[in-house]
Amino acid sequence: MLKLYNYKDLTQQKIKELCSRKVEDDNLIFSRVQSIISTVKTDGDAALLSYAEQFDKVKLTSLFIGKEELASIAKQIPLTVKNAIDVAYQNIYKFHQAQLKTESKVETMEGVVCWREARAIEKVGLYIPGGTAVLPSTFLMLGIPAKIAGSKEIVVCSPPQSDGKINCYIAYVATLLNIEKVYLVGGAQAVGAMAFGTETIPKIDKIFGPGNRYVTEAKKLVQNTVAIDMPAGPSEVLVVADETANPAFVAADLLAQAEHGIDSQAVLVATSKKLIEEVILEVEKQLADLPRKDIAAKAIENSYIIFAENLNDAMDFSNAYAPEHLILATDNFEPLIPLIINAGSVFLGNLTPESAGDYASGTNHTLPTSGFASAFSGVSVDTFLKKITFQHLSAKGLQNIGNTVEVLAEAEGLQAHKNAISIRLKEM
Numbered sequence: 001m002l003k004l005y006n007y008k009d010l011t012q013q014k015i016k017e018l019c020s021r022k023v024e025d026d027n028l029i030f031s032r033v034q035s036i037i038s039t040v041k042t043d044g045d046a047a048l049l050s051y052a053e054q055f056d057k058v059k060l061t062s063l064f065i066g067k068e069e070l071a072s073i074a075k076q077i078p079l080t081v082k083n084a085i086d087v088a089y090q091n092i093y094k095f096h097q098a099q100l101k102t103e104s105k106v107e108t109m110e111g112v113v114c115w116r117e118a119r120a121i122e123k124v125g126l127y128i129p130g131g132t133a134v135l136p137s138t139f140l141m142l143g144i145p146a147k148i149a150g151s152k153e154i155v156v157c158s159p160p161q162s163d164g165k166i167n168c169y170i171a172y173v174a175t176l177l178n179i180e181k182v183y184l185v186g187g188a189q190a191v192g193a194m195a196f197g198t199e200t201i202p203k204i205d206k207i208f209g210p211g212n213r214y215v216t217e218a219k220k221l222v223q224n225t226v227a228i229d230m231p232a233g234p235s236e237v238l239v240v241a242d243e244t245a246n247p248a249f250v251a252a253d254l255l256a257q258a259e260h261g262i263d264s265q266a267v268l269v270a271t272s273k274k275l276i277e278e279v280i281l282e283v284e285k286q287l288a289d290l291p292r293k294d295i296a297a298k299a300i301e302n303s304y305i306i307f308a309e310n311l312n313d314a315m316d317f318s319n320a321y322a323p324e325h326l327i328l329a330t331d332n333f334e335p336l337i338p339l340i341i342n343a344g345s346v347f348l349g350n351l352t353p354e355s356a357g358d359y360a361s362g363t364n365h366t367l368p369t370s371g372f373a374s375a376f377s378g379v380s381v382d383t384f385l386k387k388i389t390f391q392h393l394s395a396k397g398l399q400n401i402g403n404t405v406e407v408l409a410e411a412e413g414l415q416a417h418k419n420a421i422s423i424r425l426k427e428m
């Protein structure tokens, strides 16, 4: 079951190893994904149809579902789920809308004015996972910021169901977001199709969205051709807990991420040995009742617990691990907030389950995994924008800055740069 370590006994090498999320068949996945992407690049739609047969076990008659059919499938949604999606939509919209800010102009010297303006990335590709679970919540998390940013062409790919269609929840979100088509393509082949384009699927400028290791490896591989949001692979959670934590809550939070996939990871760093013992028992108890217990149990095998003597040590480990989700399961979370250096999204206190952020609180659940939270942020409206810089020099501005540029251009031996200033100054 859950392996147990004592923080003070861990060598730097062991900490590195525990933070690595290395899986045995990394190289195998890399070469498979490489081959899938190059086949999609050369064979286009034919490759997509053949991979749908191989991986999704379905013979597709069309590679997409259009707007009318989406609206008709969406009608099958049960009212309770429709209402819950509507509430989630509103909260996610509210939180993301607040991210749109106009920056003020800055006069760096008299007459020299600089500023930035945001423009939407026009052609974006959204990947909505659908291998082992259908995730309409991810569609909200990607579609809402894309719409707020103002992206014009939104290409959506998701694996087909066994009947060659998509689920009514995905169809309902597509109608909420006014999406034209959903392409029935999953895995690395979807990433390849959006990166290079096929007869049916348009090439886009940036790919967004989470997925399993095939999807994530594919996103990393196509980066010479398109931009990507970030590596957002198998879900993970790190819970920092003290004696004020509730063991049943902690176990539930660990299992929530474990049930995503066999390569998910759930880590507990706790300062109470009593709590650790209770969490272990709770994990076993709750696991037995989960419909996805086989998946969650495999992920738990790949997970561990660390006993730390104090919360400072616990936070040091958390920063080294750079978790996608960090839960501070303590009543005294305030002093810990400034200690957080690396994390995708943080959940504060014993009444803030990570699931709230997965679905409906408003924050985005597309987040960096595998340690990439040390350098990447989760998806936001900004991820769909480019910031263009502008500047304007008045006559006074040119006089004020002219000599500085001339001297620096000369120092770099770039005479034409200097001339571009001098020729104007002479005219004044």
Ligand SMILES: NC(=O)c1ccc[n+]([C@@H]2O[C@H](COP(=O)([O-])OP(=O)(O)OC[C@H]3O[C@@H](n4cnc5c(N)ncnc54)[C@H](O)[C@@H]3O)[C@@H](O)[C@H]2O)c1
Residues within 6 Å of the ligand: 032, 055, 056, 128, 129, 130, 131, 132, 133, 135, 138, 159, 185, 186, 187, 188, 189, 210, 211, 212, 213, 214, 215, 231, 232, 233, 234, 235, 260, 261, 264, 324, 365, 366, 367, 368, 369
């Ligand atoms: N980091 C995040 O922000 C975040 C958010 C949501 C979900 N996730 C993660 O997304 C993942 C979803 O995974 P999923 O598998 O359910 O759906 P998925 O849509 O990511 O992957 C399904 C596809 O994988 C491909 N595939 C499966 N087995 C293959 C094989 N042997 N060879 C080549 N391709 C293969 C198939 O094409 C299939 O359509 C989970 O790991 C979950 O934890 C992460």
Ligand SMILES: N[C@H](CO)Cc1c[nH]c[nH+]1
Residues within 6 Å of the ligand: 135, 137, 138, 234, 235, 236, 257, 324, 358, 365, 366, 367
């Ligand atoms: N926990 C996932 C991100 O790692 C997001 C998600 C979607 N549905 C449920 N959870």
Ligand SMILES: [Zn+2]
Residues within 6 Å of the ligand: 235, 256, 257, 260, 358
């Ligand atoms: Zn989740």
